[in-house]
Amino acid sequence: xxxxxxxxxxxxxxxxxxxxxxxxxxxxxxxxKKAQNQELRAAFQEHLEQSKEHIQRIEQVFEALGKTxxxxxxxxxNGIIEEGEKLLEEQVDESVRDAMLIGAAxxxxxxxxxxxxTLCTWAEMMDLDGLxxxxxxxxxxxxxxxxxTKLAKEVINVEATVEAEE
Amino acid sequence: xxxxxxxxxxxxxxxxxxxxxxxxxxxxxxxxKKAQNQELRAAFQEHLEQSKEHIQRIEQVFEALGKTxxxxxxxxxNGIIEEGEKLLEEQVDESVRDAMLIGAAxxxxxxxxxxxxTLCTWAEMMDLDGLxxxxxxxxxxxxxxxxxTKLAKEVINVEATVEAEE
Numbered sequence: 555x556x557x558x559x560x561x562x563x564x565x566x567x568x569x570x571x572x573x574x575x576x577x578x579x580x581x582x583x584x585x586x587k588k589a590q591n592q593e594l595r596a597a598f599q600e601h602l603e604q605s606k607e608h609i610q611r612i613e614q615v616f617e618a619l620g621k622t623x624x625x626x627x628x629x630x631x632n633g634i635i636e637e638g639e640k641l642l643e644e645q646v647d648e649s650v651r652d653a654m655l656i657g658a659a660x661x662x663x664x665x666x667x668x669x670x671x672t673l674c675t676w677a678e679m680m681d682l683d684g685l686x687x688x689x690x691x692x693x694x695x696x697x698x699x700x701x702x703t704k705l706a707k708e709v710i711n712v713e714a715t716v717e718a719e720e
Numbered sequence: 721x722x723x724x725x726x727x728x729x730x731x732x733x734x735x736x737x738x739x740x741x742x743x744x745x746x747x748x749x750x751x752x753k754k755a756q757n758q759e760l761r762a763a764f765q766e767h768l769e770q771s772k773e774h775i776q777r778i779e780q781v782f783e784a785l786g787k788t789x790x791x792x793x794x795x796x797x798n799g800i801i802e803e804g805e806k807l808l809e810e811q812v813d814e815s816v817r818d819a820m821l822i823g824a825a826x827x828x829x830x831x832x833x834x835x836x837x838t839l840c841t842w843a844e845m846m847d848l849d850g851l852x853x854x855x856x857x858x859x860x861x862x863x864x865x866x867x868x869t870k871l872a873k874e875v876i877n878v879e880a881t882v883e884a885e886e
Binding site: 556557558559560562563566567628629630631632633634636637640644645646647649650653654656657660661663664665667668669671672675676679703706707710 | 722723724725726728729732733794795796797798799800802803806810811812813815816819820822823826827829830831833834835837838841842845869872873876
């Protein structure tokens, strides 16, 4: 049997997010390159550095459990990133690309918020050592999501909107 | 060119979530069937009914824009659902299955929260008629996510945890 108890379930989720963070680190430079707005580009670059730190912190959580850090392929993040990359390949007018990039990035953020949320709830219930590290990461992901919403309001090209209404 | 202005981008996102809600309506009965905890099963069934209502409200938003409701395949939700279904097929001990089901369901919720969040931000910026309907749905998705976190704390089998610690 693959997963027999809550601690094994926890390690399964940890492997999932470890894999996801590594995929995100690969995807973010492509997103930053496509962003036109300077602030948005900087936000993607900042989140790239943050994601690299998250990987190190997840490794610490693995170690606290006496486990070797290992990722496990997850279809969820792969699908979300695939959707975002398809968008980058599609012919999207420059006036709306940044807004759509933010939409794609917020899907990634919310995937992370869901998994870190699950890990925090479980770690709390099981009184695990990694809880503080996981709480810190979760807070940072929520912060990034808020920042992206704020940026969305700034990058939306009102003229492109007006044109559509005519 | 596929997407030329913000209104077209908005319709693109609306098609994405219309497709996603329909996939969720197909997936939820399987999740409810697998749930052992009565409250969790009821929560999945309740969310199924709610998702059907969301589909109707999205149709109203399409109509308000003078568009025919249509879905567009999105890899994001497909990946998340595939991951959840793979989990249901895996040999997971009964003592942890409900907790893992909730983890899978919260990934779905957060995908929806991300997309409805984007739609609300854009609708607000563009002063679109569907904003109130979208805000209602977003609030309900956030409520479901909170309810699932609460249920996670109830369904976690403490004995299964203790066993793992020994």
